[in-house]
Amino acid sequence: MIIDVVTLFPSMFSGVVGESILKRAQEGGQVKINLVNLRDFSQDKHRKVDAPPYGGGPGMVIMAEPVFDAVEDLRKNGREESFLVLLTPGGVRFDQTLAQELSKQKGLILLCGHYEGFDERVSQGLSPLEVSIGDYVLTGGEIPAMVLLDSVTRLLPGVLGSKDSRLQESFTSGTLEYPQYTRPQEVRGLKVPEVLVSGDHGKVAEWREEKSKERTEERRPDLAAAKKKSKKQFRQL
Ligand code: 6GU
Numbered sequence: 686m687i688i689d690v691v692t693l694f695p696s697m698f699s700g701v702v703g704e705s706i707l708k709r710a711q712e713g714g715q716v717k718i719n720l721v722n723l724r725d726f727s728q729d730k731h732r733k734v735d736a737p738p739y740g741g742g743p744g745m746v747i748m749a750e751p752v753f754d755a756v757e758d759l760r761k762n763g764r765e766e767s768f769l770v771l772l773t774p775g776g777v778r779f780d781q782t783l784a785q786e787l788s789k790q791k792g793l794i795l796l797c798g799h800y801e802g803f804d805e806r807v808s809q810g811l812s813p814l815e816v817s818i819g820d821y822v823l824t825g826g827e828i829p830a831m832v833l834l835d836s837v838t839r840l841l842p843g844v845l846g847s848k849d850s851r852l853q854e855s856f857t858s859g860t861l862e863y864p865q866y867t868r869p870q871e872v873r874g875l876k877v878p879e880v881l882v883s884g885d886h887g888k889v890a891e892w893r894e895e896k897s898k899e900r901t902e903e904r905r906p907d908l909a910a911a912k913k914k915s916k917k918q919f920r921q922l
Pocket residue numbers: 772773774816817818819820821822823824825826829
């Protein structure tokens with residue numbers, strides 16, 4: 686998959702795309718991440734891409750024309766079918782289901798807003814899917830774009846070993862993960878639950894399922910309720 690990121694701050698991405706699994710996935714050819722500096726598409730000799738809002742008010746708005754030009758340039762260069770996403774606090778809420786949908790696309794073009802966002806005609810002209818990563822305010826779409834990059838890349842075939850498939854299941858299955866322990870068996874008086882060192886695989890699986898359920902009901906009653914509801918609907922089919 687090719688993921689293009691259109692941003693005013695490409696250097697913000699260097700740490701995230703240059704380490705760990707995103708680095709490995711690029712080296713392994715499962716993903717190509719291409720950073721596009723929106724300023725390269727400015728029509729102005731000072732490389733300006735923003736201007737004050739019509740009607741007044743605080744802050745600056747990103748002009749539509751450089752965004753149209755940046756996307757057009759990508760489309761002409763093999764991204765005819767890439768799915769367009771615009772990161773904005775006013776978008777639909779990102780979740781694991783959407784990550785899975787996005788991971789099936791041929792390519793993605795992520796548009797990162799900043800300041801007071803994009804001129805509305807970007808949305809009118811390009812009809813991107815507008816996505817938010819949650820109900821809080823960030824200074825721009827770059828960190829949300831990194832969240833998408835990470836969550837989508839780890840779903841691409843061959844990126845994670847089958848060993849990690851448990852993690853794939855977590856939010857998709859609507860439950861939180863059970864607690865994990867590693868060596869040593871006792872740390873500062875805190876012991877590993879007996880069942881995990883018992884060698885009884887059946888008992889271990891049962892304990893983990895129970896802990897997952899307990900945690901989900903305690904911490905995320907909304908997830909627990911949604912799961913019950915979908916189970917009920919499934920039974921009615
Ligand atoms: Cl996509 N952008 C900004 N600026 N803030 C956000 C967001 C996006 N998602 C949650 N908060």
